Amino acid sequence: MERMRKVISVLLAAILIMSLAACQSKTETAKTANDDGGNTSGETKSGDKPKIVISCYPADEAGTLLREEYYTKPIQAAFPDYDISVEVFNDRQSLQVQVAGGGGPDILDLDGLSDVVEFARADRIVALDDYAVKYGWDNMFYDWAYDSSFYNKKLYSLPTGYESMVIYYNTDVFDKYGWEIPTTVAEAEPLMEDMMKKDIIPFSFGNSNYVGAVDWLYSTFMSGYSGPKVLKSALEGKTPMTDETVAGGIQLMADWWQKGYIGDKASQSITNDDMIALFAQGKAAMMIDGTWAASSLISSYPDCNWVCETPFEMREGVGPVLPIASSGGFAINANSKNPDICADILNYLFTDMDRMEKAVIEASYCPYPIKKFSIEQCQGKGMDERLYNIYKTMEEAMAAGNIGYCSWTFFPADARTYMNENTDALFLGSLTVEDYMTKIQEFVDAALADGTAPTVP
Secondary structure, eight states, rough: OOOOOSOOGGGGTTSSSSSSSOOOOOSOOOOOOSSOOOOOTTTTOOTTOOOEEEEEOOOHHHHHHIIIIIIIHHHHHHHHTTTEEEEOOSHHHHHHHHHHOOOSSSSSESSSSSHHHHHTTTTTTTOOOOHHHHTTTTBBBHHHHHHHTTETTEOOOOOOOOOEEEEEEHHHHHHHOOOOSSSBHHHHHHHHHHHHTTTTTEEEOOOSSOOHHHHHHHHHHHHHOOHHHHHHHHHSSSSSSTTTTHHHHHHOOOOOOOHHGGGGGGGGGOHHHHHHHHHHHHSSSEEEEEHHHHHHHHHHHHHOOEEEOOBBBSSTTTOOOOEEEEEEEEEEBBTSOHHHHHHHHHHHHHHHHHHHHHHHHHHHHOOOTTTTTOGGGGGTTTTTHHHHHHHHHHHHHHHHHHHEEEEHSSSSSHHHHHHHHHHHHTTSSSSSSHHHHHHHHHHHHHHHTTTOOOOOO
16 A cells, blocks of 8 residues: 555555555556546447456556566456456546546555545445455455455455555664664664764655655554554544543654654655665665565665664553554445456455465565465565565564554544645644644544444454
8 A cells, every 4th residue: 555645666565465566567558547538447349358447556667567467467367358457547536536427447456445435435436245255255354454444334345465664774874883773762862863963864754745655654653652552542532642642652753853853854855766765875774664665675776785673662661563554455446337357356366376475475565464375485485585574573463463553544534634634734843743633533533423433453
């Protein structure tokens, strides 16, 4: 699913049942966002079918082919009376420019529900409440995912998948040095010191091509250090962001970066692709990344042996916490000439269970957050066992309420933007944790005051 927020390397796992890898095939003739054809909504050529355009972010060649097979072709087959195509956008700003100019795709695949708020408050997308009644969407999704899709008491998007932040472990590296996977910070810190002595980067991380990847880190550290109750309280304005139980997670993250545990103090010069490569090649032993990264590892590094697990306990007594999120949000462009058809397409995507199961099993797409679908129905049908285990863990965590909160779904949009743009300054020592958290508090307070703060389950 900040959300360009997800990186090119991870788009293979983002959704359609994923969020980011859900859109364009190189064999399709859709125009790119850099072309001069921004007014796509409802356009038709003489004698052609009515046109419906869906936005998406770039994918590598493998991701593009998967997207065509499990997304584009099924939609085209289900709606033969319409010309269904996709348009690739390299970043959110390009999409915003087209939509603000009166054009843009009919269906917007927005990368993170905090992005949805930005479009909704500018009246760029359609309220979906009437469609929700028509199709019964209010009973279709997990409550936490559906509730977070509202802005100003109106439904503006549908959650495109569920995902979580996990820790990946290169088991070949761990086996080589006889290391045990840590379960607490107390176990992790001496382990990371030993890794550095052996010239192994403890945590692979890089954001040179996408600064906002830092939200993978701070979402994990804040969730794990604070725990579900405290972080929920902070996001609802009840516990100060400067309180040690909240700010302590950010301090721990900054300390680890400055010690070289995260990215070897060079993350600003490492791309997201490099980040995965360093881990897969054994130059880094661990990696904090989303469940979407598993698909890249499976497809691009089949010889790499790894496991992914719930992040270890980051503060004594809190226990392990699994940060969750909706991958993104499908919204309907207010400029679309065919909003009813767009709603019908969205309903199809969330109700074709055969397509969803096939995509999860064969393409490692993350599932939609709908009640009718359980990951258990994929077991024993060819799904990678490592992916099955983590999604099963996610279902159990959601049922038990042992969840953390990823910023692109549960943080106010302005707070998240600030954090994405300033976390590197925190790492480099030009910004203090106290000033950083004080500023976040201002954005949280403002969002709560004007009703733009996401619902926190």
